[in-house]
Structures are given as C-alpha cells and as structure tokens.
Amino acid sequence: MGFGTGAVESLVRIQPSFWCGRSVLVTGHTGFKGGWLSLWLHRLGAKVHGYALPPPTEPSLFEAARVGHVLASDTRADLADLTQLKAAFSAAQPDIVFHLAAQPLVRASYVDPLGTLSSNILGTAHVLEAARSCDTVHALVLITTDKVYENREWVYPYREIDPLGGHDPYSASKAAAELVAASYRASFFTGATGHPAQVATVRAGNVIGGGDWASDRLVPDCVRSFMVRESVRLRFPQAVRPWQHVLEPLAGYLLLAEQLLSPNGAAFAKAWNFGPDASGDASVGAVAETLAQLWGMGASVESVPSTANPHEAGLLRLDSSLARSELAWRPRWSLAQALLQTATWYQAWFQGADMGAFTLDQIGAYETECPS
Numbered sequence: 001m002g003f004g005t006g007a008v009e010s011l012v013r014i015q016p017s018f019w020c021g022r023s024v025l026v027t028g029h030t031g032f033k034g035g036w037l038s039l040w041l042h043r044l045g046a047k048v049h050g051y052a053l054p055p056p057t058e059p060s061l062f063e064a065a066r067v068g069h070v071l072a073s074d075t076r077a078d079l080a081d082l083t084q085l086k087a088a089f090s091a092a093q094p095d096i097v098f099h100l101a102a103q104p105l106v107r108a109s110y111v112d113p114l115g116t117l118s119s120n121i122l123g124t125a126h127v128l129e130a131a132r133s134c135d136t137v138h139a140l141v142l143i144t145t146d147k148v149y150e151n152r153e154w155v156y157p158y159r160e161i162d163p164l165g166g167h168d169p170y171s172a173s174k175a176a177a178e179l180v181a182a183s184y185r186a187s188f189f190t191g192a193t194g195h196p197a198q199v200a201t202v203r204a205g206n207v208i209g210g211g212d213w214a215s216d217r218l219v220p221d222c223v224r225s226f227m228v229r230e231s232v233r234l235r236f237p238q239a240v241r242p243w244q245h246v247l248e249p250l251a252g253y254l255l256l257a258e259q260l261l262s263p264n265g266a267a268f269a270k271a272w273n274f275g276p277d278a279s280g281d282a283s284v285g286a287v288a289e290t291l292a293q294l295w296g297m298g299a300s301v302e303s304v305p306s307t308a309n310p311h312e313a314g315l316l317r318l319d320s321s322l323a324r325s326e327l328a329w330r331p332r333w334s335l336a337q338a339l340l341q342t343a344t345w346y347q348a349w350f351q352g353a354d355m356g357a358f359t360l361d362q363i364g365a366y367e368t369e370c371p372s
C-alpha cells in the first residue's frame with residue numbers, strides 16, 4: 001500500500017474505572033458510529049441506553065454485531081417526539097449523553113432538505129431540552145461534522161474558531177446545530193444558576209470502518225460492488241479527502257466526556273475537532289484501489305467522472321491541535337491500518353463470522369496497541 005505509516009503517538013487513556021456502572025444515553029445507537037460507540041461503552045462497563053429510529057440500512061452494524069444485546073434499554077422513536085425523548089431520559093437517568101442521531105448524508109439532504117433540517121437542528125434542540133428536564137445529566141457530547149465550517153476551498157486546516165457555514169442543507173443543518181448548542185450552553189447550562197451539565201460539540205470528518213452500509217459513501221459502495229464481483233464506479237476518483245477509522249473520533253468523544261465530568265469540566269464545554277493528520281489524506285481512487293487489493297477475488301475500480309452531480313466540497317482538513325494539547329488525543333491507526341481493519345471486518349462478515357466478537361476484538365486492538 002502506498003500510504004504513510006501515520007501518527008501512532010500515544011496510548012489512548014480511556015479509563016474503564018470512569019465508565020464502569022455509569023448510565024450513558026446514546027442517540028443514534030442503531031447507526032454506524034452509534035453502534036460502534038455503544039459496543040465500546042459496554043466493553044468499558046457502562047450501562048448503555050439507546051434512542052433512535054430503526055437501523056437506517058439493511059444490512060446494518062446494529063444487526064450484524066448484535067448491538068441490541070449490550071443495551072440496558074432500546075427506545076425506537078423519532079427525535080421529533082419530545083415527549084418520548086424526555087421519557088427515555090427520565091427512565092435511563094443518564095450521567096452522560098452522546099447525541100449522534102441525525103440525517104448524516106449530504107446527497108440525501110438535497111432530496112429531503114426539510115427532513116434533514118428538522119432531524120438535525122430541531123432534533124438537537126430536543127435533546128438539549130430533554131437534558132434540561134433531567135437532573136442526572138452531567139455531560140452532553142453533541143456530534144456534528146467537519147462540514148460545519150464555511151468552506152473556503154483552501155489548503156489550510158480549519159480551527160474551532162473559524163466561521164461556520166454550510167453550502168448544502170446537511171452542512172447548514174449541522175452548523176445550525178452548533179449554534180443551537182452554543183445558545184443552550186450560554187442560556188441554560190450555566191453551572192451555578194442553571195443546569196450543571198457541561199455541553200460540548202465535536203466535529204469529525206469522513207470515517208471508515210466495518211459495518212457502514214450507507215449509500216453514497218465510498219467504502220460501502222466498494223463493498224457492495226466487490227461482493228457481487230462488479231467494478232466499483234467512482235464519481236470523483238481524483239478528489240482528495242482526509243480519512244480516519246471510526247474508532248479515532250469515538251476515542252476523542254470518550255476522552256472529552258471524562259474531562260467534562262472533571263472538576264474543571266467547564267473548560268472543556270466548547271467545540272472540538274477530531275481529524276486525522278496529513279498522512280490520512282488520500283484520493284478516493286487510491287483508497288478504492290487499496291480496498292480492492294485487500295479484498296482480492298478480482299475486485300476492481302472504474303472511473304466514471306461526471307458533472308451531473310450536486311455540489312460537493314473540495315478538500316477540507318481539520319486542525320486538531322486543541323484536542324491534541326488539551327485532551328492528549330492522538331490518531332492511532334495509519335490510513336493503511338484503518339483500511340486493513342475495515343476490509344478485514346467486511347470479509348469476516350461476508351464469511352459469516354461472529355461480528356459481535358469480531359467488532360469487540362477490533363476495539364480491543366485499538367485500545368491496547370502500543371505506540372511504535
């Protein structure tokens with residue numbers, strides 16, 4: 001593989017003793033990132049409560065890895081239903097909330113802009129409202145995206161202090177969710193006089209890993225084609241993107257939540273970037289070619305450049321200096337490792353392996369791998 005070996009710099013210091021027995025509510029637990037997070041939290045000893053619509057894809061990580069088996073409760077409801085959401089908070093009595101439920105796709109947001117705005121903006125406001133009504137909540141980690149930044153189409157990485165924007169409805173909805181979070185933090189979650197919970201937002205970009213079957217994402221598109229022995233057809237083979245394994249930002253979310261509950265928690269109640277370093281940059285074509293090689297069995301890639309696609313942002317990099325210096329967070333897997341773990345996951349699934357155990361093993365490998 002032609003990718004650099006990347007930045008494996010320090011051990012992730014997530015503390016099982018912090019998580020053991022803690023009640024944690026995860027919205028979007030039936031989705032890709034939420035499924036991985038729920039399994040990891042359970043592995044750390046947390047009592048994991050889920051709130052989401054049913055899995056958005058078939059197959060899904062939720063079903064393949066039997067995420068339902070690790071849950072203390074599993075509410076299937078819409079973020080729009082504030083009564084249900086409040087009831088779920090009241091029943092779970094969570095200490096920490098990770099809010100991942102959203103319409104997460106740019107292209108789908110062009111098809112259903114109002115649904116995207118509703119799920120992502122009002123949905124976030126409802127999570128904040130439900131938290132206000134629940135005394136047990138001490139930390140809220142609200143997942144947005146790297147696309148919240150006003151994209152200047154320049155080479156410089158974006159910092160948390162850069163202006164928000166949003167060309168497409170998805171990006172706008174997540175930038176608006178950031179504003180809603182900042183407003184609730186300033187108005188209602190103010191410590192001594194308000195609700196004591198600390199509210200943070202987290203921004204990460206393209207993540208890869210096993211168990212993603214979303215449409216219009218490169219890795220699922222590759223796997224779907226490889227499985228039926230067809231070439232994967234690429235719209236933007238030359239487009240360079242930053243890539244990271246899904247466990248990288250999730251590790252950041254966990255480290256952040258630990259700090260939000262520390263005596264100095266208010267200092268962490270702000271926005272955070274979690275992106276790969278420059279070694280995670282690679283073209284769509286190079287990533288697909290590498291996945292094809294790892295898959296074997298004649299897997300191949302075909303370029304079908306097209307101009308008939310809605311606007312997609314060019315290269316967008318995140319500056320994660322804040323997370324590096326204040327959370328001691330570091331990317332641990334190089335792009336080559338992330339692609340290998342990803343391809344291995346899908347092949348194990350394809351061959352009928354126990355994907356609950358397999359997924360937990362990958363989390364264990366991520367946790368314990370020593371820096372080189």
Ligand SMILES: NC(=O)c1ccc[n+]([C@@H]2O[C@H](COP(=O)([O-])OP(=O)(O)OC[C@H]3O[C@@H](n4cnc5c(N)ncnc54)[C@H](O)[C@@H]3O)[C@@H](O)[C@H]2O)c1
Pocket residue numbers: 027028029030031032033034051052053054055056077078079080099100101102103104119123143144145146204205206207208214
């Ligand atoms: N996957 C990525 O590359 C990526 C990159 C940046 C940010 N994110 C963000 O991470 C989060 C999770 O993304 P994902 O890739 O796991 O998405 P996903 O589509 O796999 O999962 C989305 C989850 O949200 C739930 N959901 C959607 N709309 C809902 C609604 N109205 N009410 C209740 N539940 C609803 C779904 O049921 C599912 O559990 C999202 O907030 C997304 O914007 C993802």
